Amino acid sequence: MNIAQPTFAVTAPILLDAANLSCVKQDRVLFEQLSLHLKPGELLQIKGKNGAGKSSLLRILSGLAQPDEGQLQYLAQPLPAALSDYAANLCFIGHQSGIHEQLTAIENLQFWQAASDLHIQDEFTLLAELGLAGLEDIPCRMLSAGQQRRVSLARLWATSAQIWILDEPFTALDQSAIVSLQQHFIAHLQRGGAIILTTHQPLSIEYHALRALEIHYRW
Amino acid sequence: MNIAQPTFAVTAPILLDAANLSCVKQDRVLFEQLSLHLKPGELLQIKGKNGAGKSSLLRILSGLAQPDEGQLQYLAQPLPAALSDYAANLCFIGHQSGIHEQLTAIENLQFWQAASDLHIQDEFTLLAELGLAGLEDIPCRMLSAGQQRRVSLARLWATSAQIWILDEPFTALDQSAIVSLQQHFIAHLQRGGAIILTTHQPLSIEYHALRALEIHYRW
Amino acid sequence: MFKWLDPLAKPETLYHFCGKLTPWLMSSALFTLLLGNIWGLGFTPTDYQQGDSYRIIHIHVPSAIMSMGAYMAMAIAAFTALVWQIKTAQWAVLAIAPIGAVYTAIALLTGMAWGKPMWGAWWVWDARLTSELILLFLYFGVMALHGAFSERQTGAKVASLLAVVGVINLPIIHFSVEWWNTLHQGASITKFAKPSIDPSMLWPLLISLLAFSLLLAALTCVRLRTAILENEQHRPWVKQLVSKA
Amino acid sequence: MVKFSIFLQRELRLLARQKADWLNPVLFFIIVLTLFPLGVGPEPNMLRIMAPGIVWIAALLSVLLAAERLFKDDYRNGVIEQLVAAQQALMPFVLAKITANWLSTGLPLLLLSPLVALLLNMQGASLEAMALTLLLGTPVLSLLSVLGAGITVSADKGGILLALVILPLYIPLLIFASAAIEAASIGLGFTGQIAILLAMFLFSLALVPMAVCSALKINVS
Amino acid sequence: MVKFSIFLQRELRLLARQKADWLNPVLFFIIVLTLFPLGVGPEPNMLRIMAPGIVWIAALLSVLLAAERLFKDDYRNGVIEQLVAAQQALMPFVLAKITANWLSTGLPLLLLSPLVALLLNMQGASLEAMALTLLLGTPVLSLLSVLGAGITVSADKGGILLALVILPLYIPLLIFASAAIEAASIGLGFTGQIAILLAMFLFSLALVPMAVCSALKINVS
Ligand code: HEM
Ligand SMILES: Nc1ncnc2c1ncn2[C@@H]1O[C@H](COP(=O)(O)OP(=O)(O)OP(=O)(O)O)[C@@H](O)[C@H]1O
Ligand SMILES: Nc1ncnc2c1ncn2[C@@H]1O[C@H](COP(=O)(O)OP(=O)(O)OP(=O)(O)O)[C@@H](O)[C@H]1O
Numbered sequence A, B: 001m002n003i004a005q006p007t008f009a010v011t012a013p014i015l016l017d018a019a020n021l022s023c024v025k026q027d028r029v030l031f032e033q034l035s036l037h038l039k040p041g042e043l044l045q046i047k048g049k050n051g052a053g054k055s056s057l058l059r060i061l062s063g064l065a066q067p068d069e070g071q072l073q074y075l076a077q078p079l080p081a082a083l084s085d086y087a088a089n090l091c092f093i094g095h096q097s098g099i100h101e102q103l104t105a106i107e108n109l110q111f112w113q114a115a116s117d118l119h120i121q122d123e124f125t126l127l128a129e130l131g132l133a134g135l136e137d138i139p140c141r142m143l144s145a146g147q148q149r150r151v152s153l154a155r156l157w158a159t160s161a162q163i164w165i166l167d168e169p170f171t172a173l174d175q176s177a178i179v180s181l182q183q184h185f186i187a188h189l190q191r192g193g194a195i196i197l198t199t200h201q202p203l204s205i206e207y208h209a210l211r212a213l214e215i216h217y218r219w
Numbered sequence C: 001m002f003k004w005l006d007p008l009a010k011p012e013t014l015y016h017f018c019g020k021l022t023p024w025l026m027s028s029a030l031f032t033l034l035l036g037n038i039w040g041l042g043f044t045p046t047d048y049q050q051g052d053s054y055r056i057i058h059i060h061v062p063s064a065i066m067s068m069g070a071y072m073a074m075a076i077a078a079f080t081a082l083v084w085q086i087k088t089a090q091w092a093v094l095a096i097a098p099i100g101a102v103y104t105a106i107a108l109l110t111g112m113a114w115g116k117p118m119w120g121a122w123w124v125w126d127a128r129l130t131s132e133l134i135l136l137f138l139y140f141g142v143m144a145l146h147g148a149f150s151e152r153q154t155g156a157k158v159a160s161l162l163a164v165v166g167v168i169n170l171p172i173i174h175f176s177v178e179w180w181n182t183l184h185q186g187a188s189i190t191k192f193a194k195p196s197i198d199p200s201m202l203w204p205l206l207i208s209l210l211a212f213s214l215l216l217a218a219l220t221c222v223r224l225r226t227a228i229l230e231n232e233q234h235r236p237w238v239k240q241l242v243s244k245a
Numbered sequence D, E: 001m002v003k004f005s006i007f008l009q010r011e012l013r014l015l016a017r018q019k020a021d022w023l024n025p026v027l028f029f030i031i032v033l034t035l036f037p038l039g040v041g042p043e044p045n046m047l048r049i050m051a052p053g054i055v056w057i058a059a060l061l062s063v064l065l066a067a068e069r070l071f072k073d074d075y076r077n078g079v080i081e082q083l084v085a086a087q088q089a090l091m092p093f094v095l096a097k098i099t100a101n102w103l104s105t106g107l108p109l110l111l112l113s114p115l116v117a118l119l120l121n122m123q124g125a126s127l128e129a130m131a132l133t134l135l136l137g138t139p140v141l142s143l144l145s146v147l148g149a150g151i152t153v154s155a156d157k158g159g160i161l162l163a164l165v166i167l168p169l170y171i172p173l174l175i176f177a178s179a180a181i182e183a184a185s186i187g188l189g190f191t192g193q194i195a196i197l198l199a200m201f202l203f204s205l206a207l208v209p210m211a212v213c214s215a216l217k218i219n220v221s
């Protein structure tokens, strides 16, 4: 594991550095000259109205889409080249949940364990922690919207990736689940992790390295 | 139009009356002996943790699914018989948005106008009101998550149905959209409408006839 | 070599480069086309076996060969686009595809017209004819894929992928006459050994072949320029260009 | 009626937007037709005998492939769920789907029949018979495949299940249609077969739309 | 390797859960085979001549239909998007998909070949040739259809586009396979065709998985 110890002074390396990004969708410029950087221990919330371009930005930051202009650097290396290192240290969960509806929660976890090197001691305790006790053996399509989201987020409890990129993780979750997810965020940050996320619900986290970046809706 | 004037005294007719509903999913009893009724001018929020059975209840209340036990009455008539009257006076918007991704916002509205007798004076002003100005002619799949939700909710601005049943209407909406949707709810209630909804986000409505019904998560 | 090619990856340079090339290509294409056809149709001796119907060879053979040539060019552009992520190469793929499809259609139609007197049927299911028909479908496939995605980029890349994979079909077309015994003519000019065709027929044929390849290049340049403008319409240099015009 | 025409307009607009929807079945039809002689051998005589069967099997397969996604999008988006909740508009919706399906797959096949005849060496009367059977048969095909699509819309596995449901219903159609073409090709009359096809058309027109509506209702509840 | 086997296990589990996935292609194959004699006429001689082509066309169509949804679920759920973002597991995932596809469609067809021979009046050598071509050809078919599915996964219209992309690539296979069966049926040797089929198999095995990976990457970006 590659997680820096909580010594993130000014000297902490810049994990992700984006310079002068721009994104154009069909003649419409969503954002231009957007720069940001992320250090260990930081949480960056991307804000903006519906349609401002938050999801588009996250897809660029996670290496899925190419920016129309600008560069990304992971640990000072330019991205298309360093993509595989970056991907190995990244956990991206988008609007879609990434779980197969026909498989049970356990089976979905096993799949992701193989696909992205998760470290799960015991799936049952993990799922129980997420409030899914007794539902481990039901195909996910029979779970409620919020329960499906919980299965999808379970990965965050088992990943060793340092950078998390999450698109509206709180969707469909009830209040208690939101609170425990936020606590988990803080634990991750304190271990030297870094998080970029979007959400329309206010964060209720008490933490010193919260930053926000607002994308203004342009037409 | 069949909307009662704001004279909802004790004598107001009971629009929807559910008695002793129960719902069983795979040996699991989600709820039993659940009774509720809805009068003009009332907003009923169904609360409960993820997986408590809120969506299942809403599908029963809207006539899509049958309860395992119990009856529904619409204006004192039992439901399977009065279903077509009831359906004509109902606007149900579920977890799925009900908009076709290949069609533009305008075309989706025209479809729903024909399908459920909406009264839209001018699609363009309606969409502009919802913050979609300039996006009327783009296929909906190119809209962001929140923008798609807005198109789907546009129906609420044009329907003459008295009873609205909404499953997590605030999902993916930004704060300003949530506020204006809630204002629209109040206007509807004051005109004698009635609303049943679920949401995990706290309502910020000031209104005298708010009621809540909690379904406890059982295992 | 790459030093010379590299600037052409830039849309603006390529646009002007194609602009300069087009008139030359176009005029030489028209010249050779006329020359080849007048010579071939008017001044070559009548074949003692086939009568005058063989004269369609001057359209059939060049268009058939160039239908494959166009595919090869398209596949090379596609490969470049995929490996080096060059957008202009991607646009070139779509610029070539319809031209290649038209060549293929011409080869098919002239072949059918020739087949009726020669073989007694418009169409027979032999390997060369069929594989040429498949070539047409491949062109269609590339064009259809291009339009089938909501993300334009995706469509362009995926179409390139199919173009590369479809190269398999080219050797099948060419060697079909050897691998299967067919009704169709064996190789007579595209052999490595000495061509087995009378020089009085060969020359006009070669000129027509040159004409078809020049025409391909010219039309590709024209279509490529439009594609560049379309894709770059919000760039400053295009806006400048438009305001100047 | 107003609803029907608005819904039909919507379907046609969707078709215009996704040209692949009606172009691809046609191309598929042509491709399958070209595969047969390849696999079976190119003797013209042979081909003429097999032609009726081939045409009709190719038609079936192309309509079938097109039908698969007919309701999928609307189901996934919740359109069908909400239509069922709103009750009255379901029937015009289904009728519009059927009409659009025929316009986009049956009609092009009909228009293609001269080309097919050319490819498969068909002559005069057979060509006429083929066009007639296609005219009467493709609407039945559309009706049946919409039925299949409706029945299987919420099934975990659409495509092939659909084929299974539809193929058996489709066999009588195949038998009579190819019998008509065969009769024509050897110079016999074929009004009998055509009359049966007509009956099948009217019969399925009367029954299928209702069946589709109830299939959709069952699928969302 | 460990990843591959876990992924393969997942695919097999999905197949076990949705039995229709592998039962339906098989049934489809059988139905198409029975349609032919119906549409074309039941003369045994005729049937024997057409048999190779028919078998291979039916095999193609059934594999094609099964391929359509191969990646759809995983695409819609965001599984593929997240796999691409995580990079390293994509290749084993694709290989598992290909293997599972062959196990669920190619293998049953192979096992069915004696039955087919019975239905279509095939004898000794032809049967052997058919089994051999199916053994070598169905993996190619699986590879190609997975390629088609990967290429078209985010396309607005899957099914038929897939067919359009795959059929041209598939035609050489059809030609050699049916040539082999035909040669066998008239008593000639067919090692040449079999060798070509083997070459095609190895060739596509080497190239297709990489092509599928890049197709998936393109589709999510
Ligand atoms: C629809 C029918 C036909 C098609 C699709 C077709 C296709 C082709 C193709 C693709 C080539 C280029 C082969 C290569 O360069 O490897 C070709 C060449 C040629 N074709 Fe055809 N052909 C057709 C009918 C005919 C007929 C009826 C004749 C005359 C009897 C004919 C005579 C030739 C000749 C002489 C060549 C030049 C061969 C060479 O030098 O390589 N073709 N044709
Ligand atoms: N494929 C596309 N083609 C054209 N425009 C697109 C495409 N995808 C997205 N857009 C546009 O880009 C804008 C930003 O979309 P994006 O999904 O990034 O918004 P968002 O900030 O995530 O919004 P939300 O809060 O609703 O999720 C939207 O206005 C949308 O119309
Ligand atoms: N088809 C089904 N088969 C078996 N169980 C099901 C089925 N559908 C739902 N359930 C179960 O019913 C319970 C209630 O689901 P429902 O969708 O009604 O929850 P909900 O209250 O809407 O939750 P959320 O807040 O997450 O949306 C869940 O625990 C789920 O596991």
Ligand SMILES: [Mg+2]
Pocket: A054, A055, A056, A167, B144, B145, B146
């Ligand atoms: Mg978003």
Ligand SMILES: [Mg+2]
Pocket: A144, A145, A146, B054, B055, B056, B167
């Ligand atoms: Mg719910």
